[in-house]
Amino acid sequence: MTGPDPSSLLLDLADGTAPFALIARDGATVEVLTGDVVDVDLLADIPLVDAAGTAREVLALVPYRQVRERGFVCHDDGAPLRCLVIDERVAVPRAEAMASLPSSPVPLAGAGFDIADEEYAGIVRRVIAEEIGRGEGANFVIRRDFVAGVDVDPRIAALTWFRALLEHEKGAYWTFAVVTDGHIAVGASPEAHVSAKDGIVTMNPISGTFRHPAGGATADTLAEFLRSTKETEELFMVVDEELKMMSAVCSDGGRITGPHLKEMSRLTHTEYMLRGRSDLDPRDILRETMFAPTVTGSPMQNACTVIARHETAPRGYYSGVAALFTPNGATEGPTHDLDAPILIRTAYLVDGRLRVPVGATLVRHSDPYGEVGETHGKAAGVLGAIGAIPRDSTPAAPVPAAPADADPDAPVAPRRPLGEDPAIAELLASRNDRLAPFWMNPQDPDGSGPFAGRTALVVDAEDRFTTMLAHQLRHLGLDTRIVHWSEVTDAEIDAADLVVSGPGPGDPRDDSPRMSAMRRVVSRRLHSRSPLLAVCLSHQILADQLGIDLAPLAQPHQGLQKSVDLFGEDASIGFYNTFTARVAPGTTERGLRVGGVRANGEASGAESPLPLAVDPETLTLDLPAEVAADPETGDVYAMRGREFASVQGHLESILSRDGMRTLERLISHAL
Known part of the structure; x- marks a missing residue:
């Protein structure tokens, strides 16, 4: 509805x-929203209904510390999960709001980044060497904060900055100001994290950052950016990570559309859209998708651990979400729709201190000083709009000189969006040639696949690629469950027709509880001669138990697409590994017989199935294994033997163009 006079x-x-x-x-x-503030502990506590059972509209500021609900680590600053329970909503025409909001600049004192450029570049080097280089994950986002003092009434500052962002920052998904007692957030977020409406869940992974050059972006300069391997792989990795989330909350796993361009005042990003069906409560959807890999990293759980190691201060609301829950009038299913942008490109004002957090996505190709520049570019949109740094007054693209006889009063045609340039559109579309068709097509499983009637148990080693794997297994007809490594029992391991021992971060040679548990899963299935598929980390564990050496790669294969020969058939597969199993180059790619499961350091000639009452950790077993390995390096891409198969790559990744075909082949062998 429309409300009173805007001014x-x-x-x-x-x-x-x-x-x-x-x-x-x-x-x-x-939209002007007013109401009462309620702070709650958990997402489930967000008050979507009142005491009488009437649905309420709620705007919730969800801090980063909420990742504790998923068992992840963080620097806990106690930032509240703050809910504005909305009593009144007024829609004000944009132009009238602009005319009514204050516009005088807000002076800042002592402005600058809390971490110097050189120091931040050093953090980038350490993360690449110590985290990505040691198998802890594919990419990580480490932040720094632009800070300043503000000696202006906080409410006036908030309204002024909101108006400035509205005027000067284009392309935002939400431009917003949230003003509550003791805390103010004003931002122009480009990225919708998750939305749910009429049973359709949408996620919007955005990655790859093109900083506009002096004079503005052109098709030629943008094309150079779009050809960048680093920027392309960065986007693919975050799409993979968000598909993990979609597969956890959507019955049909999530379908990809795009890529598209997100053009803003000083930056252009690349993005995809993911959509799927779900009947979950929107608060549960929000919990299962905390938080976006574009502001944390992947795999998500380990990314939080890495962030805690390299960021010395809590994040507050940075990388959380602003979640608007709106009643939809439904009598069955979810009663509220959800719209939740990521809290980035946002200025926070608390106790007279301005803070604008920004982060860069660090991958194996990252250049430390390039990532420093990315943080400056991301901060510049907000800082330029609010007047903290000079605003860029240059046009978005060079304007050709008008003909001498042109009418000087004739209107100037607006610049066409760069995404509509035919060459740019072709470059964007060509990215999909590399991707798995499975994730780009409708994909609701109907239980009629080639392995219908059989059961599969997927053991999660702290990488939610397992949710995508489970979705593919269901498409192949398998009745599939996922169990965390810390909760799986021997009885469950023994009962499933197929056990899929999953991927995860870290060094497979470690003696951590997680690695020990995954070794036991692999060992138990081998000894009982029960069908096993081992993926990535578990493939390495299997190779180790078969007596094949493990070694770190010279360069991590995080988000790398390769075409490899898997038992006589070429397959385009996505890899996310830092370690590899390795045989002597050229000795054999097939028919290799290796010494068996290493529990006591001795080989055995046992050939009969293991009685399930016997502890597999006390026995050894000699097994023949057929190996598909790189003929030059000896890196092992896959193995298969009696009732088992394994693969180093991620057949569930969007980078695995031949993933479903290869998965079906390996399962057929194991079964």
Whole structure:
């Protein structure tokens, strides 16, 4: 509905003390939300209904520390899960809101980054060497903060910055200001993390950052960026990570569309859209998708651990979400729709201190000083808009000189979006040639696949690629469950028709509880001669138990696509590994007989199935294994033997163009 006079309404907000939020998301209006603030502990506590059972609209600021709900680690600053329970909503035309909001610049004191450029470059080097280089994950986001002092009434500062972002920062998904007692957040987030409406869940992974050169972006300069291997692989990796989340909350796993361009004032990003069906409560959807890999890394759980090692201060609300829960009138299923942008490109004001956190996605190809520049570029949109740094007054693209006889008063045609340039559109579309068709097509499993009637147990080693694997297994007809490594029992391991021992971060040679548990899963299935498929980390564990050496790669294969020969058939597969099993180059790619399961360091000639009452850790077993290995390096890509198969690559990844075909081949062998 429309409300009172905008000038009086916004003046009341500036002079008052009540909490409020302003949201601009449709390009035409500014939504003014007022109500009461309630802080809660858990996402499940967000008050979507009142005491009488009436559905309420709620805007929740979800801090990064909420990852504790999923058992992940963080620097806990106690930032509240703050809910504005909305009593009144007024829609104000955008132009009228702009005319009514304050516009005088807000002076800043002592402005600058809390971490110097050289120091941040050093952090980048350490993360690449000590984390990515040791198998802890594919990519990680480490932040730094632009900070300054503010000696202006906080509500006036919030309204001023909101107006400035509305005027100067284009391409935002939400432009917003949330003002509550003691805490203010004002931002222009480019990225919708997750939304749910009418049973359709949407995620919007955005990655790859093109910083506009002086004079503005052109098709030629953008094309050079789009050809970058680093930027392309960075986007593919975050799409993989968000597909893990989609597969956890959607019955049909999630379908990819795109890629598209997200053009902003100083930056252009590349993005995909993921969509799937779900009947979960939106609070559960939000929990299962905490938080976006574009602001954390992958795999998600280990990314949180890496962030805690390399960031010395808590994140507050940075990389959390602003989640708007709106009643939808449904009598069955979810009663609220969800719209939740990521809290990035956001300025926070607490106790007279401005903080603008920004981060760069660090991958194996990262250049430390390039990542320093990326943090400056990401901060510049917000800082330029609010006047903390000079605004870029150059046009978005060079403007050709007008003909001498041109009418000087004739209107100038607006610049065509770069995404509509035919060469740019072709470059974007060509990216999909590398991707798995499975994830680009409708894919609701119907249980009629080639392995219908059989059961599969997927053991999760702390990489939610297992959710994508499980989705593919269901497509192949397998009745599939996922169990965490710390919870799986011997009885479950023994009962399944097929056990899929999953991927995970870390060094497979470690003696951690997780590695020991995964070794036991692999060992038990081998000794009982029960069908086993081992993936990535578990493939390495299997190779080790078969007597094949393990070694770190000279360069990690995190997000690398390779075409490899797997038992006489070429397959395009995505790899996310830092370690590899390795045989002598050229000795054999097939028919290799290796010494068996290493528990006591001795080989055995046992050939009969292991009685299930016997502890496999006390026995050894000699097994023949057929090996598919690189003829030059000896790196082992896959193995198969009696009732087992394994693969180093991730057949579930979008980078595995031949993933489903290869998965079916390996399962057929194991079964």
